[in-house]
Amino acid sequence: MDNRPIGVFDSGLGGLTSVRELARLLPGEDLLYFGDTARTPYGSRSRDTIIRYGREDVELLLARGVKAILCACNTVSSTLPADYTAGLPVPFVGVVDASAAAAVRATKNGRIGVIATAATVKSGSYTRALDALDGSLAVTAKACPLFVPVIENGYVGREEPIVTALAREYLAPLKEAGVDTLILGCTHYPLIAEAIADEMGPGVTLIDSGAQGALALRGALEGAGLLRARRSGGEVQFYVSDSGENFAEVGSLFLGKDLAGAVHPFTLAAP
Ligand code: DGL
Numbered sequence: 001m002d003n004r005p006i007g008v009f010d011s012g013l014g015g016l017t018s019v020r021e022l023a024r025l026l027p028g029e030d031l032l033y034f035g036d037t038a039r040t041p042y043g044s045r046s047r048d049t050i051i052r053y054g055r056e057d058v059e060l061l062l063a064r065g066v067k068a069i070l071c072a073c074n075t076v077s078s079t080l081p082a083d084y085t086a087g088l089p090v091p092f093v094g095v096v097d098a099s100a101a102a103a104v105r106a107t108k109n110g111r112i113g114v115i116a117t118a119a120t121v122k123s124g125s126y127t128r129a130l131d132a133l134d135g136s137l138a139v140t141a142k143a144c145p146l147f148v149p150v151i152e153n154g155y156v157g158r159e160e161p162i163v164t165a166l167a168r169e170y171l172a173p174l175k176e177a178g179v180d181t182l183i184l185g186c187t188h189y190p191l192i193a194e195a196i197a198d199e200m201g202p203g204v205t206l207i208d209s210g211a212q213g214a215l216a217l218r219g220a221l222e223g224a225g226l227l228r229a230r231r232s233g234g235e236v237q238f239y240v241s242d243s244g245e246n247f248a249e250v251g252s253l254f255l256g257k258d259l260a261g262a263v264h265p266f267t268l269a270a271p
Helices: 016-025 047-063 082-086 096-106 118-122 125-133 146-150 161-176 189-200 209-224 245-255
Strands: 007-009 031-035 069-070 110-117 140-144 181-184 205-208 236-240 263-265
Touching: 007 016, 007 047, 007 125, 016 189, 016 209, 016 245, 031 047, 031 096, 031 245, 047 118, 069 209, 082 245, 096 125, 096 181, 096 205, 096 209, 110 118, 110 125, 110 161, 118 140, 125 140, 140 161, 146 161, 161 189, 161 236, 181 189, 189 209, 205 209, 236 245, 245 263
Parallel strands: 007 031, 007 069, 031 236, 110 140, 110 181, 181 205, 236 263
Antiparallel strands: none
16 A cells, blocks of 8 residues: 555646546546646657656656656657666556557457557557567558647647548548557547547547556556555646646646646756
8 A cells, every 4th residue: 555646747738648547547546747748749859859858757756756657658658768667666657558458459350550659650669569469460550740739739629620630631541451440649649539530430449548558557556556545535736847728728628627726837957
């Protein structure tokens, strides 16, 4: 049993997809969320920069006394070296392996699509994870670099013209490949899941990488004996590296509760 908070981080709003699921799965746990809104998006940056940002995010949460870290960011999960994460003093859980496993369980025709940031697609993390689970799968991966800036700017509605136009453009190769399972391999994308589902049409299962990460984290906490006894009353504090207004506005809509009082802007040491 351990009463310290769980740390969760992402480049911005995306990790809220994990927060939503954690609040459902572990309602007694306190969460400490960091959204690096001053430096989002991560997914179009170089590997070295993503590693530096990811390490700073981890260290920031460790300095605040978290008992485990959920990296609710596919880009960082795909990039941070395994020897770094394995050497951390608390359990560290990424979102890629759990999402790949969920997709393998869901597919019937063996054709799986992955949409993600440019850095995640370039890393090959999903192709490797899926191949390790089942070498006979046909995997189609597509980078969707404009989704994150659009979502961070608050365009998340099902019929928002900019979202539907991007969905049409980005999802065409996945439809052509006949995938029956589509991994939303960026935690921001579940915020526009309705528009993505509309474009893909019926019969395609969407895998929410934020929610899968939350499930994997619960498993890790259980395994390490780190869950707290309390069954309700968990609180979430949100830290952001830039003004929290847009974060609070879109986040409140997505989580269905007012976040304004729980969002704390603060300044990171280095740009
Ligand atoms: N939500 C993150 C991910 O899962 C990061 C997106 C970005 O900052 O580009 O990849």
